[in-house]
Amino acid sequence: MKPGEKEVFREWLDEAREVYSESRDYARKMVAEMLEFRRKSRLAFPAEVKRFICKNCNSPLIPGRNLRIRTKNRHIIFLCTDCKHLFRLPYQKKTKKQEKVNK
């Protein structure tokens, strides 16, 4: 993967978040398009993009807006307040990604 490719998703999500304040439907459409693009391109979402998309309603999640974050039993609980979809993530240890570097 080229370094710039992950940026595309980040920017895409940022844009969807901006749009969200004006039109939720349009923001969801943007996220749906992003998912479609990912499927076709077979690129992986960066973690921070993957987490901030509601898998249930495709909303771009914005902390303090349509996203509530709680921590419980070593898990982070994300709640999409648009559709009440809950998902849990384990705390991530601060280990560096073990990426294979081909020299």
Ligand SMILES: [Zn+2]
């Ligand atoms: Zn949702």
